[in-house]
Amino acid sequence: VFDNTLRPMILAAARSARIKDSLQRLTVTRRVVERFVPGETRSAALTAIRESLDDGLSVTIDFLGEDTTDESQATATVEAYLELIAAMGSLPESGSGAARLEVSLKLTALGQSLPEHGAKIAEENARTIAAAAHEAGVLVTVDAEDHTTVDGRLDIVRSLRRDFPEVGTVLQAYLRRTEDDCVEFAESGARIRLCKGAYAEPASVAYPTRALIDESYLRCLRILMKGNGYPMIASHDPVIIDAARATADEFDRAPDSWEHQMLYGIRADEQRRLAAEGARVRVYIPYGTEWYGYFVRRLAEKPANLRFFLRSLAG
Numbered sequence: 001v002f003d004n005t006l007r008p009m010i011l012a013a014a015r016s017a018r019i020k021d022s023l024q025r026l027t028v029t030r031r032v033v034e035r036f037v038p039g040e041t042r043s044a045a046l047t048a049i050r051e052s053l054d055d056g057l058s059v060t061i062d063f064l065g066e067d068t069t070d071e072s073q074a075t076a077t078v079e080a081y082l083e084l085i086a087a088m089g090s091l092p093e094s095g096s097g098a099a100r101l102e103v104s105l106k107l108t109a110l111g112q113s114l115p116e117h118g119a120k121i122a123e124e125n126a127r128t129i130a131a132a133a134h135e136a137g138v139l140v141t142v143d144a145e146d147h148t149t150v151d152g153r154l155d156i157v158r159s160l161r162r163d164f165p166e167v168g169t170v171l172q173a174y175l176r177r178t179e180d181d182c183v184e185f186a187e188s189g190a191r192i193r194l195c196k197g198a199y200a201e202p203a204s205v206a207y208p209t210r211a212l213i214d215e216s217y218l219r220c221l222r223i224l225m226k227g228n229g230y231p232m233i234a235s236h237d238p239v240i241i242d243a244a245r246a247t248a249d250e251f252d253r254a255p256d257s258w259e260h261q262m263l264y265g266i267r268a269d270e271q272r273r274l275a276a277e278g279a280r281v282r283v284y285i286p287y288g289t290e291w292y293g294y295f296v297r298r299l300a301e302k303p304a305n306l307r308f309f310l311r312s313l314a315g
């Protein structure tokens, strides 16, 4: 019932302005959101960054926002990233060469969906951020959004990588096309975050069941581990986590040639356990006022997350 009925309904709510307004007004929503988002300000993000670094984790920081319909909002997002990167650049870890600091960007927050010249505006904005990050010793990964944006995003990433080869992106195992994309990006030596995928997608482009998505994930994992790039294995799933280690061993990968990634607030103990064992682990830390879409996607991922929220509403 959760996968076939509730999940698509919750993901549809992620795009509803009316539900967004109502939920954002509830104090209890904010209390539950805090589990997944450390705060709305840069200073809250910096506190979470320092705590994670102290625990031996690497970080990637997302200034929350998506589906921008206004060019000035896209410009404000660029400014927020430049300020964040400047603050991250003054952390001692920025000069360590260990690549522990990263930002994650969504191209639709940078203007990709604007009706006129969206792709060009998003690319220019992403390039401004990538240049500042390069200068500050901070990595950049371009997040994956719904399937209609994939071709445009991968074109922009290919173009950015010509000047900044360290710019990475995300491939979603639920999309039928992703094995081919993995082959291309593994050959070109890219940093690739592999995740299952978090949006509501039609069966024409995406595998419809968890079992098929997991099988696709494992096939993609092998392609990336075998290739020349830097695989970033983004999953909380114990089966995937074990398969990542086993496949890395099979292809004789050194521990610093790939990493695990997980989200802030999810399996925090497991993140620290893997890091203590010597694995590279990066935690994805989102911050900002535009937390609604991100939060609803987390509710759609796991019945326990939804139950936690509903119980808080009731009590």
Ligand code: FAD
Binding pocket: 142, 143, 144, 145, 170, 172, 193, 195, 196, 197, 198, 199, 234, 235, 236, 237, 238, 240, 261, 262, 263, 266, 267, 283, 284, 301, 302
């Ligand atoms: P699931 O399939 O959700 O869960 C599988 C199993 O994992 C569960 O059965 C359980 O055993 C375990 N598990 C999961 N959650 C918990 C928990 N809270 N506590 C205990 N056990 C748990 N999606 C995108 O579409 N685009 C992106 O750019 C993107 N970036 C991401 C970045 C990172 C770092 C991560 C971790 C995810 C990202 N995602 C992104 C989301 C991703 O696509 C999935 O929706 C999300 O990670 C859930 O899939 P999963 O592999 O973690 O496990």
